[in-house]
Amino acid sequence: xxxxxxxxxxxxxEECTEGLSVMEEGLLTxxxxxxxxxxxxxxxxxxxxKGGSASFGFTAISGFTHVMETLLDEMRDxxxxxxREIVDLLLESVDVLRDMVTAAREEDExxxxxxxxxxxxxxxxxxxxxxxxxxxxxxxxxGAGSDSAASPAEAAPETEEPVQDADGTPAAAAGWKISFAPxxxxxxxxxxxxxxxxxLERLGRLEVASDSADLxxxxxxxxxxxxxxxxxxxxxxxxxADIRELFSWVEDECxxxxxxxxxxxxxxxxxxxxxxxxxxxxxxxxxxxxxVPESVAPDAAPAEVAEVAAKxxxxxxxxxPKAAPKPAAKKQASNKESGSIRVGIDKVDALINMVGELxxxxxxxxxxxxxxxxxxxxxFDKLLDGITQLERNxxxxxxxxxxxxxxxxxFSFSRFPRLVRDLSKSMGKQIELKMTGExxxxxxxxxxxxxxxxxxxxxxxxxxxxxxPDVRREKGKPETGVLELCAYHEGGDIIIQVKDDGAGLSRExxxxxxxxxxxxxxxxxxxxxxxxxxxxxxxFSTADKISDVSxxxxxxxxxxRNVRDLGGNVTINNNAxxxxxxxxxxxxxxxxxxxxxxVRIGQETFIVSLVSIxxxxxxxxxxxxxxxxxxxxxRVRDEYIPxxxxxxxxxxxxxxxxxxxxxxxxxxxxxxxxxxxxxxLLGQQQVVIKSxxxxxKQIQGISGATILGDGTVALIMDVPGLIQKHFESCKRADSxxxxxx
Amino acid sequence: xTATGSDEMTAEALVLxxxxxxxxxxxxxxxLKCVAATEQDASIDxxxxxxxxTASLQLLLSFVRQLDDNGCRVNWCGVSDAFVKTADxxxxxxxxxxxx
Numbered sequence: 036x037x038x039x040x041x042x043x044x045x046x047x048x049e050e051c052t053e054g055l056s057v058m059e060e061g062l063l064t065x066x067x068x069x070x071x072x073x074x075x076x077x078x079x080x081x082x083x084x085k086g087g088s089a090s091f092g093f094t095a096i097s098g099f100t101h102v103m104e105t106l107l108d109e110m111r112d113x114x115x116x117x118x119r120e121i122v123d124l125l126l127e128s129v130d131v132l133r134d135m136v137t138a139a140r141e142e143d144e145x146x147x148x149x150x151x152x153x154x155x156x157x158x159x160x161x162x163x164x165x166x167x168x169x170x171x172x173x174x175x176x177x178g179a180g181s182d183s184a185a186s187p188a189e190a191a192p193e194t195e196e197p198v199q200d201a202d203g204t205p206a207a208a209a210g211w212k213i214s215f216a217p218x219x220x221x222x223x224x225x226x227x228x229x230x231x232x233x234x235l236e237r238l239g240r241l242e243v244a245s246d247s248a249d250l251x252x253x254x255x256x257x258x259x260x261x262x263x264x265x266x267x268x269x270x271x272x273x274x275x276a277d278i279r280e281l282f283s284w285v286e287d288e289c290x291x292x293x294x295x296x297x298x299x300x301x302x303x304x305x306x307x308x309x310x311x312x313x314x315x316x317x318x319x320x321x322x323x324x325x326x327v328p329e330s331v332a333p334d335a336a337p338a339e340v341a342e343v344a345a346k347x348x349x350x351x352x353x354x355x356p357k358a359a360p361k362p363a364a365k366k367q368a369s370n371k372e373s374g375s376i377r378v379g380i381d382k383v384d385a386l387i388n389m390v391g392e393l394x395x396x397x398x399x400x401x402x403x404x405x406x407x408x409x410x411x412x413x414x415f416d417k418l419l420d421g422i423t424q425l426e427r428n429x430x431x432x433x434x435x436x437x438x439x440x441x442x443x444x445x446f447s448f449s450r451f452p453r454l455v456r457d458l459s460k461s462m463g464k465q466i467e468l469k470m471t472g473e474x475x476x477x478x479x480x481x482x483x484x485x486x487x488x489x490x491x492x493x494x495x496x497x498x499x500x501x502x503x504p505d506v507r508r509e510k511g512k513p514e515t516g517v518l519e520l521c522a523y524h525e526g527g528d529i530i531i532q533v534k535d536d537g538a539g540l541s542r543e544x545x546x547x548x549x550x551x552x553x554x555x556x557x558x559x560x561x562x563x564x565x566x567x568x569x570x571x572x573x574x575f576s577t578a579d580k581i582s583d584v585s586x587x588x589x590x591x592x593x594x595x596r597n598v599r600d601l602g603g604n605v606t607i608n609n610n611a612x613x614x615x616x617x618x619x620x621x622x623x624x625x626x627x628x629x630x631x632x633x634v635r636i637g638q639e640t641f642i643v644s645l646v647s648i649x650x651x652x653x654x655x656x657x658x659x660x661x662x663x664x665x666x667x668x669x670r671v672r673d674e675y676i677p678x679x680x681x682x683x684x685x686x687x688x689x690x691x692x693x694x695x696x697x698x699x700x701x702x703x704x705x706x707x708x709x710x711x712x713x714x715x716l717l718g719q720q721q722v723v724i725k726s727x728x729x730x731x732k733q734i735q736g737i738s739g740a741t742i743l744g745d746g747t748v749a750l751i752m753d754v755p756g757l758i759q760k761h762f763e764s765c766k767r768a769d770s771x772x773x774x775x776x
Numbered sequence: 777x778t779a780t781g782s783d784e785m786t787a788e789a790l791v792l793x794x795x796x797x798x799x800x801x802x803x804x805x806x807x808l809k810c811v812a813a814t815e816q817d818a819s820i821d822x823x824x825x826x827x828x829x830t831a832s833l834q835l836l837l838s839f840v841r842q843l844d845d846n847g848c849r850v851n852w853c854g855v856s857d858a859f860v861k862t863a864d865x866x867x868x869x870x871x872x873x874x875x876x
């Protein structure tokens with residue numbers, strides 16, 4: 036049996052990500068005023084990260100979070116005023132923590148200077164507080180070390196020293212008697228009491244007394260079962276919740292009793308152990324073998340014990356065996372390939388229900404088929420009913436499965452409050468961010484890939500769109516600009532809009548820049564839509580100044596490419612009334628299913644994504660032009676577009692050769708329009724995309740395949756790839772002719 | 777689990793692996809069973825151990841007791857700091873008789 040705790044790391048990292056989001060969102064709301072509930076929520080998130088990281092041995096994370104938690108604790112107790120500076124520092128700490136989690140995920144053990152700097156800042160702030168309140172903290176702080184001014188419970192883990200008075204005896208603080216009796220299954224579930232005890236040691240001085248009375252004879256033992264139990268004594272002013280947190284992973288697999296004892300009770304107990312001078316080292320190195328009252332002198336020589344005690348973290352050292360990185364590295368590699376998703380139990384339940392229905396229908400069909408009599412139509416109606424039922428089940432099952440990959444867009448939106456706050460501050464603008472439709476769900480892959488384009492759009496709005504307060508005042512607008520992010524479903528798509536009430540798009544400036552760059556001719560009569568879409572051209576920027584936020588003209592074309600890669604499209608328009616602009620992104624809900632147009636070429640069926648198709652038309656001879664006898668062009672209104680003979684491009688000898696006998700499907704990719712010459716249009720349907728690369732090999736111009744209702748395989752055309760293949764083919768032909776000449 | 781072969785157990789020390797964890801528990805158990813079957817004193821070398829979990833220490837404790845019951849004893853040829861620390865932490869050092 037092999038249990039690898041690193042298998043749970045992914046869950047921990049996801050929880051960290053969620054916790055960090057909670058902290059960040061909460062801190063941003065503190066800008067508007069201190070709210071105890073919000074501070075509590077931030078504290079809880081920090082506390083969970085600390086607890087989890089300590090359990091998994093990520094000591095750097097737990098140490099850093101502990102300092103943050105101390106500051107948050109002071110804030111929630113009202114001992115610390117919530118100021119903009121403190122919120123800024125905590126937000127910076129969240130950034131650092133996020134980096135630390137990322138580093139832990141990637142097993143990057145390199146030192147991060149920023150971590151040390153921010154931790155030092157936090158500690159300075161905490162130290163400042165202690166100076167202000169010397170009396171309240173003095174007794175315990177003295178024991179915790181003069182360089183730390185945190186409260187005793189907090190100082191103990193940070194300095195990794197037990198709470199002691201100056202003479203080495205435990206501080207006259209309360210403590211806990213902990214009775215810990217693991218159930219037989221505890222070890223089997225990957226939990227290890229030693230790990231928990233190590234964490235307890237970080238909270239305060241720990242004494243352990245084991246009870247092995249239930250340990251079976253060697254020949255009768257089941258090694259994976261747990262037979263030992265322990266009575267622990269933990270000294271220090273420690274919150275019960277902090278102790279329970281350490282046992283939270285095993286709470287269902289043990290009998291746990293926590294009994295507080297007062298300082299008065301603790302003192303006699305402590306007065307009995309051996310020589311006081313030996314006590315501190317003894318406590319830090321090895322808990323006394325017996326329970327509190329009858330301390331037995333340890334076998335180890337005092338000098339050796341003291342040496343061990345001097346090490347900063349004996350527990351931490353042992354939690355990082357040298358051999359550990361190897362298997363973990365393998366884990367990391369596999370994680371990068373697979374990824375993970377957290378799914379609500381309701382979605383899994385729905386899926387299970389659907390499968391149950393499917394099984395019933397299958398069973399019904401089996402029964403009907405066994406009762407079918409050859410040559411008769413008896414039971415035929417029942418069979419048809421069964422097939423209809425099967426069809427419904429399959430559709431519902433498909434919907435349920437797709438639901439599993441759906442996540443709310445808030446995962447992507449959640450980064451923007453912070454981004455807007457920081458950028459508006461650095462640009463001297465006042466901006467209110469409004470978000471609607473955050474619960475709109477979208478496929479996880481779409482969600483992951485839309486994040487960066489959205490960031491770019493928001494940065495653009497902040498930089499170029501919304502004006503500075505004085506400019507807005509001059510224009511008669513409120514000093515505070517509004518940036519809106521909204522998401523909603525429309526048909527089978529998700530619509531995401533980025534709106535601002537800023538300056539909007541200047542048709543003249545865009546046209547001027549486009550003429551300057553030679554993208555359009557001066558006298559060209561273009562619609563507003565065409566003009567505005569010019570900003571999606573590579574290298575296009577109307578910004579007078581290049582800032583670190585935007586203006587280099589690198590971005591909007593990337594935004595459009597990313598959106599198109601996801602099977603969507605992006606448009607930009609000025610808002611009605613001239614107040615600002617709106618960028619609208621339309622994306623498919625999932626990448627697993629495509630809305631496709633089935634086309635026939637010879638005997639083969641191909642699929643073209645509906646979002647790529649501009650129009651389909653029957654060609655007229657007078658509109659067809661040929662260039663050097665090779666490339667054919669078709670005139671669509673005022674534009675000549677290349678004709679791609681798909682059959683020739685893929686080397687099939689099938690299909691109509693006479694252009695007048697077939698149809699031209701006009702498609703667009705990256706602003707480039709081409710016409711695909713096909714024999715016929717068959718119909719439109721949703722198709723499930725199967726990877727061609729996985730099942731066969733990659734083919735330029737083909738993005739995947741699907742299986743049609745009749746069982747035949749249809750290839751899905753990759754329009755950008757097809758266009759590229761066509762032009763490469765033309766180039767080769769030209770070179771060939773030139774060489775021949 | 778790197779351990780000396782069962783036939784030589786009595787003559788040679790059983791050398792424990794660097795990491796004693798649940799994943800190798802069954803191997804350790806089988807090895808210890810072979811040693812126990814000889815009904816002779818046993819030597820264990822834990823000097824290379826860099827990490828040990830509760831399950832392994834519990835098994836070793838049961839083994840030590842078995843030998844005790846058989847009138848034999850375990851000689852610890854070497855124990856690493858890591859091994860002793862975890863045994864101390866679980867208050868098993870005395871029962872294992874492995875104090876450094």
